[in-house]
Amino acid sequence: MFQPKEPEQSKQAPQTQESVNSTTRRVPLAQGDIQLSFAPLVEKTSPSVVNVYAARKIEQRQSPFAGDPFFEQFFGNRLGRRQPRVESSLGSGVIVDSAGLVVTNNHVIDGADQIKVALSDGREFESEVVLRDERSDLAVLRIETGEDLPALSFAESDQLLTGDLVLAIGNPFGVGQTITSGIVSAVARTRVGVSDFGFFIQTDAAINPGNSGGALIDMSGKLVGINTAIFSRSGGSNGIGFAIPANMVRAVVAQAKGGSDAFERPYIGADFEPVTPDIAESLGLQRPSGAIIVSVVEDGPADKAGLRVGDVLLSIGGNRIEHPDALGYRLATLSIDENAEVDVFSRGRLVTLKIRLEAPPANIPAERVVIEGRGPFSGAEISEPSQDIIRQLRIRGDVQGVIITDIARGSNAARAGFRPGDIILGVNGEETNTIEKASAVLSEDRRSWRFHINRNGRTIRQFLRY
Structure with a gap:
């Protein structure tokens, strides 16, 4: 009589460092897999x-x-x-x-x-x-310690996948070195708003105050990110933490080793905005992704490569661009003088171009003045336009006046509703196109004020009694 064979038990080879380093990923197959320990990895890192x-x-x-x-x-x-x-x-x-x-x-x-x-x-x-x-x-x-120190090597953070296991190591609340485990909740997370960088790895590994600057490591013991922020109403971890990708960290460290005291990003010579569903539909794109060009600097890298206003940048250096924040990250990880290949949706067709990235143009720090007195602009910091200020405040188009760069909390300017990024075009019939003219006019002691400003491309005219 035929007797069915008993199913053979799964035999698994012991896990070696080579297998840990393998890029093959699998779901745990047996209870023994789940009982594995992170201890050897922690001891190493x-x-x-x-x-x-x-x-x-x-x-x-x-x-x-x-x-x-x-x-x-x-x-x-x-x-x-x-x-x-x-x-x-x-x-x-x-x-x-x-x-x-x-x-x-x-x-x-x-x-x-x-x-x-x-x-x-x-x-x-x-x-x-x-x-x-x-x-x-x-x-x-x-x-300076006089000896070699144990250093972490960088992982290729672009190969990180949602669901990968990670460990966060730091000193939360000053209690001492602490290790927490979790998974990669999302990669390429943009619009987080914790810095101008805007491109993060999201993880549910517990990150708390004191963890800032600590390591996020993968299962091969390599650095995949620097822990930087959490989303929390209480101040403690609630499973939403963010880390700066290792590829960005590697680029910063490389320039530090080269003797730089400030990180220099390649210059593309164009401004970008997100592609909304309406824009995607009007251009004939299948879905809203990429970064649409809204301005191009004459004789800049983008202009020389043939990019035009209205073109949509879809990838650079072989990496897909979903949002302008992602483009900023990709540019930062490329090198000055590098010839980068870009995929562009232009005038209804997909084209591939080469763009030579350049060093940013020399920028002289702009003078800044805080307005004093009793008028509505008191407490506003103003400056003449500079590339740094225009980039930081994300001002679009041509700038014809002085820019409000900061507002003191509780000041007259704050109560009047002015915002950083407002461009003061004229006040009381006087031009405000230089810092000297603007500071003199804005500091006057008078009761009636007529002014017009540019805010996000719209001209606002207003009359105030003060």
């Missing part, structure tokens, strides 16, 4: 994650009665200048070069007078800032 301590001095305001003989007879020298208050912050960092280069978040060390790096073995070292980049919120520090 955790010495490369450090604590970063930053201290800054805050000058205390002097009493308005200091120096007054009447009050000094009662209070003596207690009304004199107060001692500066020291404010400290705590973050994490990652050793990315055995010679002592450490990457952290720029916001961890911003404004610090003293920065210390504590290694996993407890030793502390003074550090110097090699490079800072506010736009990506990255900073590179250097420490």
